[in-house]
Amino acid sequence: MRMSMGHEVVGHWFNEEVKENLALLDEVEQAAHALKGSxxxxxxxxxxxxxxxDGEEVMVRANQLEFAGDEMEEGMNYYDxxxxxxxxxxxxxxxxxAYRNFVQQK
Known part of the structure; x- marks a missing residue:
């Protein structure tokens, strides 16, 4: 899956974590409905x-972002x-x- 700039990580999440695991999509949808208004x-x-x-927004992030800032060399910035x-x-x-429909039509 390819996404527009700024949302590439969402495409990576579908490609790497979901693949064709529709049960994971079910879990995400159920969680979203349970969180609504809370x-x-x-x-x-x-x-x-x-x-x-949460009830309003979704964040997808690479797990590699969890490293401490002092692990980088001085003057270096992490491109995220x-x-x-x-x-x-x-x-x-x-x-x-849309992803679910795509996978089911394959």
Whole structure:
């Protein structure tokens, strides 16, 4: 799956974590509906990426972002545009539905 700039990590999450595991998509959709209107959050850590959501937004981030800032050499910045993405829950659920349809039509 390919996504627009700023949302590449969402595509990576589908390619690396979901693959064709529709049960994971079911779990994500159920969590989204359970969180709607609440102040709770939910998280699903995978091998390469973690999906976090609350009642309003979804964050997908590469697990490699968890390293401490002092591990980098002085003057170096970590480029994370392809490793972190935020979007609204409803938008994310639309992508989940489109991905599910794509996989089922294969």
């Amino acid at each position: 102040e709770r959050s939910w998280q699903r850590a995978g091998h390469e990426y973690t999906l976090w959501m 545009e392809e490793s972190l993405s935020l979007c609204g829950v409803e938008d994310f659920l639309q992508v989940v539905a």
